[in-house]
Amino acid sequence: MSAVLGISGTYHDAAAALVVDGHVVAAIQEERLSRHKNDPRLPFHAAEACLAYAGLAAAALDRVVFYEQPFDKLERVLVSTLEVFPRSLRQFPRAMASQLGDKLWVMDQLAERLGVDRAKVTAVEHHRAHAASALFVSPYERAAVLTVDGVGESVSTGLWRGDGRELTPLGRIEYPHSLGLLYAGLTAYLGFEVNEGEYKVMGLAAYGEPRFRDELAKLIRVEPDGWFELDLSYFGKLANADLGFGPKLEGLLGPRRPPYAPWDLSTERDQRYADIAATLQLVTEDTLLALAREAQRRTGFDALCLAGGVALNAVANARLAKEAGFRRVFVQPAAGDAGGALGAAILGALELGDPRPGPLATAALGLPADASAAMALASELGFSVKRSDDIHTVIAERITRGEIIALCTGRFEWGPRALGQRSILADPRDPDSRERLNRAIKRREPFRPFAPAVLADAAARYFPGAPDDMTPFMTTVCPCPDQAFAAVRHVDGTARVQTVTTATPALYAILEAMRAQSGHPVVLNTSFNGAGEPIIASEVDALAFLLSHPIDGLVVDDVLITKRPG
Numbered sequence: 001m002s003a004v005l006g007i008s009g010t011y012h013d014a015a016a017a018l019v020v021d022g023h024v025v026a027a028i029q030e031e032r033l034s035r036h037k038n039d040p041r042l043p044f045h046a047a048e049a050c051l052a053y054a055g056l057a058a059a060a061l062d063r064v065v066f067y068e069q070p071f072d073k074l075e076r077v078l079v080s081t082l083e084v085f086p087r088s089l090r091q092f093p094r095a096m097a098s099q100l101g102d103k104l105w106v107m108d109q110l111a112e113r114l115g116v117d118r119a120k121v122t123a124v125e126h127h128r129a130h131a132a133s134a135l136f137v138s139p140y141e142r143a144a145v146l147t148v149d150g151v152g153e154s155v156s157t158g159l160w161r162g163d164g165r166e167l168t169p170l171g172r173i174e175y176p177h178s179l180g181l182l183y184a185g186l187t188a189y190l191g192f193e194v195n196e197g198e199y200k201v202m203g204l205a206a207y208g209e210p211r212f213r214d215e216l217a218k219l220i221r222v223e224p225d226g227w228f229e230l231d232l233s234y235f236g237k238l239a240n241a242d243l244g245f246g247p248k249l250e251g252l253l254g255p256r257r258p259p260y261a262p263w264d265l266s267t268e269r270d271q272r273y274a275d276i277a278a279t280l281q282l283v284t285e286d287t288l289l290a291l292a293r294e295a296q297r298r299t300g301f302d303a304l305c306l307a308g309g310v311a312l313n314a315v316a317n318a319r320l321a322k323e324a325g326f327r328r329v330f331v332q333p334a335a336g337d338a339g340g341a342l343g344a345a346i347l348g349a350l351e352l353g354d355p356r357p358g359p360l361a362t363a364a365l366g367l368p369a370d371a372s373a374a375m376a377l378a379s380e381l382g383f384s385v386k387r388s389d390d391i392h393t394v395i396a397e398r399i400t401r402g403e404i405i406a407l408c409t410g411r412f413e414w415g416p417r418a419l420g421q422r423s424i425l426a427d428p429r430d431p432d433s434r435e436r437l438n439r440a441i442k443r444r445e446p447f448r449p450f451a452p453a454v455l456a457d458a459a460a461r462y463f464p465g466a467p468d469d470m471t472p473f474m475t476t477v478c479p480c481p482d483q484a485f486a487a488v489r490h491v492d493g494t495a496r497v498q499t500v501t502t503a504t505p506a507l508y509a510i511l512e513a514m515r516a517q518s519g520h521p522v523v524l525n526t527s528f529n530g531a532g533e534p535i536i537a538s539e540v541d542a543l544a545f546l547l548s549h550p551i552d553g554l555v556v557d558d559v560l561i562t563k564r565p566g
């Protein structure tokens, strides 16, 4: 039996995960504690928080496992930079600085800063960490596993056979051929920030027609078995890391969209960008589908696990579940690079002889909220504070009458989705709530949808196809035929639904109260954060948000806090 800490970081979205005796005890992204969105720095806050939660000293760790091989990554960066010399001359010092400096000595730094014997610090391959993060917390003993991201050390796409404790590689595609980079390049072309704007492209795609297939066929050539190749002359990633695409792409698709310009989809110009987004989404889905079908043929298994940043594409995941030939599909909540910390920790634990963890029941793997501390601070700030035995009924009543309530309860979530521990809740049938949320709180582009949460036992009635293995973690979309749920229904008639069971106790109780009051156990659930900020972690973050945003109330566990009595 052992205690293993997994670490991801230095590229983007750093995280730590702690596995003790084969159980996932805690998993935390650094950004939640440092309050820097997608914080890439080595996650010492998160590591300390995981250990503190478990009541463990760092000296008690049997192993610290980093989520990629630093030397292999350095070699890839050097080789790919030198290959395009001298075009990459300007880029070269930057690429070197990002790899030398702190990054190369990451294992030494981890040992030193954590206070762990250097011999206990090891590393695993990046895509193996992704694959492990999905398979070993999935509900499946055996599954095909597909890992798809921008790039790890050198691999961008991996196909695996997962059986019990074993992960066997079946195939790989190497950088710079990468679906993640294709998506990132066009995300930048469409004027969004890479590693952050991919969700926006996915939302925008629903407003467009995929009429640029011939053009995109020039960018990526896909074999029937899913193996693909990019035409690198369109991508500037090597020569200009800020853009991710080259001038030839603008020759093909027209001028790039200026970043930060407000969107107006009634204009021909923005409609064209929406059509490009729709085509990119379709090409991504078709490529993933071909890869997944190949994975099914090669393994003969009836379950698929997905990981890597591309697996956060909920619309593509829904198509895979329907069309790839698998009976079941699973994507764990932190499918991106943060999730590598979880995979690394589990791989370390398995190597030390621990059992495989059970299926992930909840994403609430962070630190708990402290209601008493919230009460004391809220009183000091002059807020109205009320503790209630029946807080869930109070929340449901307020939401049903059109209020927007922020919820900070239990341990915060693992992964980019708020799943009922750090959520802002509103009436899913009230388009005004959506407007208020967008305008005053989230300040998002008008085409970005809000998501619903629904009781799992009633899900099929509102969202045909739900629940499945992905809906508890909001990593897929389902049809939403009832137009009454206007605030959570995307323009294409789908919703990124979360199904809720007693594994998420507070949200479960709120939805039960919603059912009793309105007949519908459905609520609008969006992440509890301001524009461009990481999701709230502590009750202090939550109170700071209440101070600065026009929400109607904040609930910390069983305490309702409002700016004015009422």
Ligand SMILES: [Fe+2]
Pocket (backbone or CB within 6 Å): 126, 130, 149, 150, 151, 152, 308, 309, 336, 337
């Ligand atoms: Fe990755």
